[in-house]
Amino acid sequence: MLTVLYALLYYVAAIIFVVGVAKRVWEYWKTPQPAVIPTTPAPVTRTGVVWRMFKEVAFFESLWKSNKWIWIFAMMFHLSLWLIIIRHLRYFLDPVPTLIVLAQPFGKYAGFFFVLGALGLLARRMFVPRIRYISNPSDYLMLLLFLGIGLSGLGMTFVSKTDIVGVKAFFLGLMTFNWQPLPTDLPVLVHLGLVALFLIIFPFSKLVHAPGVFFSPTRNMVDNPREKFRPVPWLPPVDEVQYDPPHGS
Amino acid sequence: MSELDKNPEAATDDVPPEAQEDPLYFAWEPKEGASAHIQSFKAAPEFQEPLGYPGELVDNWKEVALAKMEELRGKFRSFRLFLDICVKCGACTDKCHYYMGTSDPKNMPVGRQDLLRSVYRRYFTLPGKWFPQLVGARELTEDVLEEWYTYYFQCSECRRCSVYCPYGIDTAEITMAAREILDSVGIGMKYTNEIIGKVFKVGNNLGLPKPALQSTLEDLEDEIEEDTGVRVRLPLDEPADILLVTPSADFFAEPHIDGLIGYAKVFHATGAKWTLSSYASEAANFAMFIGSYENMRRIALRIRKAAIDLGVKRIIIGECGHAWRAAYQFLNTLAGPFDFLDPNYPVPQHICEYTWEAIQKGLLKFDKSQNDHLKVTFHDSCNVARASRMGDYPGGQFEIPRNIIKAVCNHFYEMPEDTIKEATLCCGGGGGLLTDDLMELRKKGGSPRMKALKQATEEYGVNKMAAICAICKTQFSKIMPMFGYGMDDIMSLHQLVSNAIILPGSEQEKELMEAEAENAGENAGEGEA
Numbered sequence: 001m002l003t004v005l006y007a008l009l010y011y012v013a014a015i016i017f018v019v020g021v022a023k024r025v026w027e028y029w030k031t032p033q034p035a036v037i038p039t040t041p042a043p044v045t046r047t048g049v050v051w052r053m054f055k056e057v058a059f060f061e062s063l064w065k066s067n068k069w070i071w072i073f074a075m076m077f078h079l080s081l082w083l084i085i086i087r088h089l090r091y092f093l094d095p096v097p098t099l100i101v102l103a104q105p106f107g108k109y110a111g112f113f114f115v116l117g118a119l120g121l122l123a124r125r126m127f128v129p130r131i132r133y134i135s136n137p138s139d140y141l142m143l144l145l146f147l148g149i150g151l152s153g154l155g156m157t158f159v160s161k162t163d164i165v166g167v168k169a170f171f172l173g174l175m176t177f178n179w180q181p182l183p184t185d186l187p188v189l190v191h192l193g194l195v196a197l198f199l200i201i202f203p204f205s206k207l208v209h210a211p212g213v214f215f216s217p218t219r220n221m222v223d224n225p226r227e228k229f230r231p232v233p234w235l236p237p238v239d240e241v242q243y244d245p246p247h248g249s
Numbered sequence: 250m251s252e253l254d255k256n257p258e259a260a261t262d263d264v265p266p267e268a269q270e271d272p273l274y275f276a277w278e279p280k281e282g283a284s285a286h287i288q289s290f291k292a293a294p295e296f297q298e299p300l301g302y303p304g305e306l307v308d309n310w311k312e313v314a315l316a317k318m319e320e321l322r323g324k325f326r327s328f329r330l331f332l333d334i335c336v337k338c339g340a341c342t343d344k345c346h347y348y349m350g351t352s353d354p355k356n357m358p359v360g361r362q363d364l365l366r367s368v369y370r371r372y373f374t375l376p377g378k379w380f381p382q383l384v385g386a387r388e389l390t391e392d393v394l395e396e397w398y399t400y401y402f403q404c405s406e407c408r409r410c411s412v413y414c415p416y417g418i419d420t421a422e423i424t425m426a427a428r429e430i431l432d433s434v435g436i437g438m439k440y441t442n443e444i445i446g447k448v449f450k451v452g453n454n455l456g457l458p459k460p461a462l463q464s465t466l467e468d469l470e471d472e473i474e475e476d477t478g479v480r481v482r483l484p485l486d487e488p489a490d491i492l493l494v495t496p497s498a499d500f501f502a503e504p505h506i507d508g509l510i511g512y513a514k515v516f517h518a519t520g521a522k523w524t525l526s527s528y529a530s531e532a533a534n535f536a537m538f539i540g541s542y543e544n545m546r547r548i549a550l551r552i553r554k555a556a557i558d559l560g561v562k563r564i565i566i567g568e569c570g571h572a573w574r575a576a577y578q579f580l581n582t583l584a585g586p587f588d589f590l591d592p593n594y595p596v597p598q599h600i601c602e603y604t605w606e607a608i609q610k611g612l613l614k615f616d617k618s619q620n621d622h623l624k625v626t627f628h629d630s631c632n633v634a635r636a637s638r639m640g641d642y643p644g645g646q647f648e649i650p651r652n653i654i655k656a657v658c659n660h661f662y663e664m665p666e667d668t669i670k671e672a673t674l675c676c677g678g679g680g681g682l683l684t685d686d687l688m689e690l691r692k693k694g695g696s697p698r699m700k701a702l703k704q705a706t707e708e709y710g711v712n713k714m715a716a717i718c719a720i721c722k723t724q725f726s727k728i729m730p731m732f733g734y735g736m737d738d739i740m741s742l743h744q745l746v747s748n749a750i751i752l753p754g755s756e757q758e759k760e761l762m763e764a765e766a767e768n769a770g771e772n773a774g775e776g777e778a
Contacts, residue, residue, distance in 0.1 A: 024333075031326040034542065035582055039411045039419065039635055041643035041671060048643075056415070065672075066340035066413035074338065074415075124339065129278050131339035133354045134363065136385035138376070139337050204375050205384075209416055212334035217327050218417035223638055225578045226595040229586040232542060234324060238584060243554045244547065246528050247451045247458055 003170070003182045006192060010174055013199040020203025021211060028215040034232040035225070042223035049222050056219055070124065077117030077146075083110035084153075091168045092175065108157060115150040118143050138205070145194055152191035162188050279354035284347070287690045289402045289682070292437035299446040300536075300544050303435035310434040311389055315372055317433045318426075322373070327422040332369045334416050335359060341410040341418075346675050347403050350693030355400045358410035358420040364400055365427050368393060398436055401427040403690055405680030406538065406571075407631035412671050424680070425540025432539055440684035441535045448548050453497035453531035459485070462527055465500050473510060477755040481517040483509075489524035491516070492556050493600070494532045494576075495567025496719035504722055504741050508568050511743025512600055514750050518614075519607045523565075529555035532572035533719065537579065538681035545575065549584040552576075552597075562591035565598045568741055570630030570718030571679065573599055577637040599639050601717060604746060605649045608656050615749040616761055620658040625745065626702065626711045627654055627661070628725075629673035630718035644670075650717055650742055657749040662709040668701035676716075678724030692728050699732040715742045 043049045055061040060078075063071045087107020090096045122143045125135050156162040163183040173180035182188070201207065214220060222228075231237065294304025307313055322329040341358035342348070348356040355361060363385065370377030370386035377386035387393065406421035431437065447456045457465075466483040473481045493516075499509040516523045529551040536544035556564055564587070566576045576597045581587065587596040595602075607613050627650060639645040647670045654661050668674050677695030705711040716722055716739060725739035751757050 028326060028330055031323060031329050033326040034324065035578055037327065037419070037422070037578060037636070039408060039417055039671075040638055040646065042638075044638075044641070044643060056417075060415050062413055062417065063338070063340050063415040066344070066415075070338055070340055121338075125337075128339065130342040130354065130357060131337070133279050133281075134337050134339065134342065134357065134359050136337070137382065138380075138384045141383075201376075206334065206336045209334040209336050212330055213416045215326060215330055216334075216417040217330075218411050218419050223643065225581055226597070229581055231585070232546075232582060235542065235546060235583070238550075238553070238586075241546075241550060243550055244449055 002184050002189070003179060006170075006182050006189075006196075007174055007179055009193075009196045013196040017199040017202055021208070024203055024208050025211050025215075028212065032233045033217045033221070034234075036221050036223070036228075036230065037217050038221040038223050039218040040223055042221070044223050046222055049220060053214065053220060057213060070121075073117045073120030073124070075117075076113050077121060080110035080114035080117060083107045084114060091164075091171050094168075094172060111150055111154045111157065115147060115154065118146045118150060122147070142205070142207075145198060149191060149194045149198065152187045152194065156185070156187040156191060160185065160187060278352075279357070280352040281354055283353040284351040284356060284403060284690065284693070285353070285399060287351075287403065287687065288399045289684055290439040290686045291398070292439040292442040296439060296443040296446055297432070297435065297437045299449055300432070300437070300442055300541070302432045302437055302442075306394075306435045310391075310394070313434050314389060314394070314430050317430045318369065318373070321426050321429065322369075325422070325426065327419065328426050331362070331416075331418045331422055332366050335362065335366065335418055336416075338415065340413050340415060341420075344410050344413050345404075345420075346407070346409070346677060346697045347405070347690065347694045350677070350696045351403075351690070353403075355396075356403055358414075358418075361400055361404055361420055362418070362423045364393075364397055365423055394431065394434070394436060397427050398431055398438075401431070402438055402682065402687070403694075405631070405675045405678070405682055405694065407675040407679055408635040409631065409672070409675065412635060421680075425538070427540075428538070429540040432541065438539070438681065440686075441538050441681040445535050445539075445544055445548070448531050448533075448535075448551070452528050452551065453500075454533050454535070455497040455501055457497060457500060457530065459527040462500060462525070462530060466525070469506070469510060469513070473513065477752050477757060479517070479752045479755045481513050481752070483513050484524040486527055486559070487524045488560050489522045490562045491521055491523035492529070492552075492559055492561040492564050493523055493525055493567060494529050494552055494555075494564065494572075494597075495525070495600075496533045496569040496572055497531050498569075498719040498723060499567055500530075502723075504726065504737065504739060504744055505568075505719055507744035507747060508741025509743075511741065511745075511747035511750075512567060512604075514747055514752060515600075515604050515607060515613065515743070518750060518752055519612045524559055524561070526555035526559060528558070532566050532569050532576065534572060534575035534579070535681055537571060537575045542583070545579060546583040549575070549580050552580065553584040553587070556587070557589065563594045563598060564590065564596055565600055565603055567600050568717040568719065568743060570632040570720060572719070573630075573717075574632035574636040599649075600743065601649050601653060602639050604743070605640075605653055608653065614751040614753075614758075615657050615746075616751055616757065617657060617659050617749055619749045619757075620745055621660070623658060623713045623740075623745070624660045624662060624709060624711045625654060625658050625713045625715055625740075626664050626705050626709075627651055627669075627742075628664075628676070628698065628702075628714050628716045628721060629669055630716060630721050631673060631675045631679060633717060634671055634673045647671075650715075653742060654715060654745060657745050662705055662711050664701045664705045664711075668698070674698040674701060676718070676721040676724040677728065679718075679720050683720050683724055688727075691724060692731055695724060695728045696732075699728070699734075702734075703732070713738055713740050715740045715745055717742045 086103045166183040169180040170182040297304045367387045376384045404424040411419035444454045498505040534548045639649045674697045677691045726736040
């Protein structure tokens with residue numbers, strides 16, 4: 001019964017996640033950016049922009065300039081998340097590629113840093129008055145969701161070991177439409193339930209910052225408004241315009 | 250005792266005491282509503298209609314506002330994306346000079362964005378429609394419009410927040426959109442909209458018609474001749490190679506006008522054929538402040554027409570921050586292509602690019618000692634620093650003005666590192682807020698810059714601040730006396746150039762040659778002894 005429920009949940013979550021994110025990306029892609037507005041100084045070449053964007057998404061360059069505490073917790077949180085995601089690929093791939101096997105120990109302990117990072121961000125949100133002021137209930141709930149995912153994950157790795165082989169069989173079964181029973185201990189059910197929730201809310205929430213940052217015109221534009229002519233798409237071409245008459249005429 | 254202590258009247262009581270010490274002070278505790286009472290005058294119908302906006306609040310304002318929001322999110326990726334992707338991390342919360350000066354949390358960049366984001370979420374996102382409380386979504390009401398009007402006219406669109414945002418969210422984009430939405434329902438700002446109307450009608454922000462310009466320019470020619478013995482022309486509406494478009498403040502008041510004299514001397518010394526235009530007698534483009542591309546284009550097109558009519562090869566923009574942004578980022582896009590101009594020069598060019606090139610080529614001769622009584626610092630204007638470039642490499646907008654200052658002054662000092670270049674602090678009067686009805690805000694918003702200047706004064710004895718922005722200059726000459734400086738302690742960069750430049754055939758050249766000859770004689774004498 002639970003197997004069927006979780007299987008359906010994951011199909012629905014996966015569809016919402018993929019379609020939802022694709023829709024968002026499509027919207028950003030097709031919405032014009034009429035003026036060249038990079039925050040300057042900005043690169044004057046495409047290569048320069050790629051480098052700027054890389055520093056932004058890999059090292060959070062702007063955040064570093066802004067606030068070292070947020071930077072530390074954010075780095076801790078996101079780097080751990082990457083390691084954790086890479087490690088989790090082993091539950092979807094058979095045989096497991098060597099690289100992912102090598103990432104295993106790092107991914108395993110990254111869970112602690114992930115929780116620590118989320119706790120740090122939560123503490124700032126709760127105790128820094130400026131950040132408390134701008135926080136909505138959803139901002140706290142989002143961090144609690146991550147804490148729930150992290151703690152339940154750590155629980156099944158380090159506290160009450162789950163039947164991880166069974167979990168893998170369940171996911172491989174989902175992918176090949178050959179359903180296998182899901183181990184039903186509580187940490188697994190909580191962990192998987194929260195991850196599904198994460199996938200479902202992703203496209204409708206601030207979590208779209210992940211794909212969104214790549215579309216940010218203040219970061220991804222080449223600083224070349226003088227060199228390259230880019231007319232505003234919704235204004236008539238310049239040879240169709242009427243000029244104001246001179247004063248006194 | 251520093252300069253600052255000379256003026257005991259310097260009333261800074263309404264700026265938080267902590268802010269008076271530390272330029273980058275921020276309020277640990279936000280004080281809600283601290284600047285809610287500061288509101289600029291609204292535009293009367295006569296100032297709205299020439300811009301194509303309703304004269305007063307339309308009956309179906311809610312539908313109109315929401316339709317406008319829908320329209321804007323289809324036209325601007327920046328607007329749509331920035332409303333979606335803020336994660337409320339707090340990186341920007343202590344970066345706005347208006348927040349530093351007022352402690353009002355709605356002046357934190359994200360606080361300001363949320364005034365609009367909350368409405369956007371309510372009407373345009375699923376979570377906002379289903380669970381408004383959860384995501385901080387709210388209905389659009391007349392009170393909300395009023396709040397928008399208050400706080401979106403407490404933003405100078407300086408982009409400092411966008412430097413620090415991990416996603417590059419630029420509050421200026423949100424502010425511009427909010428002002429456009431307000432205008433479209435009939436709520437406009439008197440100061441900006443009245444001025445835009447003047448440009449449409451007369452050609453410049455100050456409403457100076459051609460005869461007034463003509464006589465001002467002739468007076469300046471006389472003045473220069475009196476000072477130097479050289480007749481330096483300031484041509485108006487004459488066929489030429491270079492069209493100079495400069496903020497109309499340059500025709501009108503100190504310290505702006507000294508900058509104009511500086512440009513004229515540089516053009517004279519380089520032998521350029523240049524002209525001003527009475528039709529395009531304004532580099533400023535206040536339509537940028539209210540986020541109206543249609544009106545911004547109408548002003549930009551005046552420059553295009555003037556360039557065609559006068560048959561020029563190049564367009565050069567005078568000292569003005571937002572005007573340089575309007576020219577650098579928008580002129581080509583809105584009024585281009587400029588394929589009829591000389592392709593060897595960027596369109597447009599900044600006067601500092603022109604002057605620096607002339608200096609590098611050795612075309613200008615200076616007597617730096619003429620500026621020896623000045624200890625100068627440089628205020629990076631926000632739009633120049635964070636929304637434009639000079640030269641062909643990133644950061645030229647910081648180096649070129651400094652290079653010029655160092656070429657004409659012996660005593661140049663920087664203000665604290667975290668208040669200059671891309672981190673520069675707004676003067677407090679940018680973005681269309683340079684109006685007397687916002688004086689309290691201007692003073693509070695200018696206080697972080699004033700504190701940074703004070704540090705440079707205490708450390709190096711700095712007594713003058715140079716700037717390349719008409720708004721900065723006007724704002725500083727107004728607020729500097731409130732912080733213990735003189736109103737003439739703000740200077741045009743080209744005023745420094747003007748002081749030091751030695752025009753060929755001028756009195757200054759003769760004096761200099763005599764002094765050099767004397768020196769040479771003395772040295773020769775010493776050699777013999």
